[in-house]
Amino acid sequence: xxxxxxxxxxxxxxxxxxxxxxxxxVCTVIAxxxxxxxxxxxxxxxxxxxxxxxxxxxxxxRTLDVLEQAGAIKHGHIGHGxxxxxxxxxxxxxxxxxxxxxxxxSIPTRDLRSFIDVITERTGFVPQVEHFALSGLCADCAxxxxxx
Amino acid sequence: xxxxxxxxxxxxxxxxxxxxxxxxxVCTVIAxxxxxxxxxxxxxxxxxxxxxxxxxxxxxxRTLDVLEQAGAIKHGHIGHGxxxxxxxxxxxxxxxxxxxxxxxxSIPTRDLRSFIDVITERTGFVPQVEHFALSGLCADCAxxxxxx
DNA sequence: CTACGTGCAAATGCTTTGCAAGCCC
DNA sequence: GGGCTTGCAAAGCATTTGCACGTAG
Numbered sequence: 001x002x003x004x005x006x007x008x009x010x011x012x013x014x015x016x017x018x019x020x021x022x023x024x025x026v027c028t029v030i031a032x033x034x035x036x037x038x039x040x041x042x043x044x045x046x047x048x049x050x051x052x053x054x055x056x057x058x059x060x061x062r063t064l065d066v067l068e069q070a071g072a073i074k075h076g077h078i079g080h081g082x083x084x085x086x087x088x089x090x091x092x093x094x095x096x097x098x099x100x101x102x103x104x105x106s107i108p109t110r111d112l113r114s115f116i117d118v119i120t121e122r123t124g125f126v127p128q129v130e131h132f133a134l135s136g137l138c139a140d141c142a143x144x145x146x147x148x
Numbered sequence: 149x150x151x152x153x154x155x156x157x158x159x160x161x162x163x164x165x166x167x168x169x170x171x172x173x174v175c176t177v178i179a180x181x182x183x184x185x186x187x188x189x190x191x192x193x194x195x196x197x198x199x200x201x202x203x204x205x206x207x208x209x210r211t212l213d214v215l216e217q218a219g220a221i222k223h224g225h226i227g228h229g230x231x232x233x234x235x236x237x238x239x240x241x242x243x244x245x246x247x248x249x250x251x252x253x254s255i256p257t258r259d260l261r262s263f264i265d266v267i268t269e270r271t272g273f274v275p276q277v278e279h280f281a282l283s284g285l286c287a288d289c290a291x292x293x294x295x296x
Numbered sequence: 297c298t299a300c301g302t303g304c305a306a307a308t309g310c311t312t313t314g315c316a317a318g319c320c321c
Numbered sequence: 322g323g324g325c326t327t328g329c330a331a332a333g334c335a336t337t338t339g340c341a342c343g344t345a346g
Contacts, residue, residue: 115263124287135279139272
């Protein structure tokens with residue numbers, strides 16, 4: 001299943017929002033690079049290098065807001081860096097960021113089912129694990145820290 | 149077990165660092181409010197309202213860095229707000245932030261043992277769950293969202 | 297005495313906002 | 322044409338940094 005720029009534009013249209021060139025450009029980049037974790041700056045850069053591209057970074061943020069409210073995309077936070085955006089249906093994994101070397105790993109949300117259930121049982125809280133990355137040590141750095 | 153301002157100062161001393169009034173003041177506030185999740189701004193404010201208090205916010209950040217490197221305190225991230233600091237030995241719980249109402253709940257890290265183990269098994273990654281809060285819906289907001 | 301620590305102010309990085317002009321429907 | 326969108330510039334917030342002065346050890 002791949003989502004096209006037009007699909008995203010349609011989401012906006014169906015919300016009664018106006019279809020403008022800046023919005024089309026942002027949608028195009030998100031669709032083209034659907035597997036990436038895009039930052040607002042990355043989208044801005046990608047658009048800026050296109051021949052038909054010219055828009056303001058503020059507009060990128062505003063468009064991302066609007067797409068997120070429409071349910072087409074979601075944002076998450078990986079470590080300390082800037083906010084990352086991705087298609088809503090791809091928000092099915094948790095990120096792990098190594099606090100030592102900065103590398104990231106993913107784990108499918110479904111593998112964390114029991115964890116999520118434990119939390120809900122004990123606190124009533126329903127976690128959205130994908131939203132914030134988890135910090136820790138990657139395999140390599142963990143090995144190093146025990147060896148030293 | 150309670151840590152006093154002097155204990156924190158001693159940590160600095162044992163690292164060969166100089167004991168200055170600004171550092172003493174920051175240590176005092178951390179010791180006095182050891183159960184809070186203090187932000188740099190909160191520490192700055194707390195010091196500023198004392199009769200003997202006068203320091204720069206930059207110094208607060210520098211002192212927090214130094215205390216963290218010395219192992220006396222740790223920092224964490226709860227939702228989008230500013231970085232929070234607390235005594236190292238109190239970093240034994242995970243925070244859950246409600247993305248809807250902003251309320252936070254805690255759960256002891258030991259209750260998440262099996263979760264942590266699953267992640268390590270599958271990815272080699274050793275999570276430090278306390279570092280980043282988890283996002284989700286608190287019991288109340290989860291109830292509301294299913295009712296609506 | 298001198299390296300370390302401080303205050304101050306300016307810079308940083310990411311994101312938001314106010315406002316007047318522009319363009320979609 | 323009316324109002325949603327945009328660009329631009331400025332502001333906001335948390336945090337960091339350069340630098341000259343001050344002081345702990």
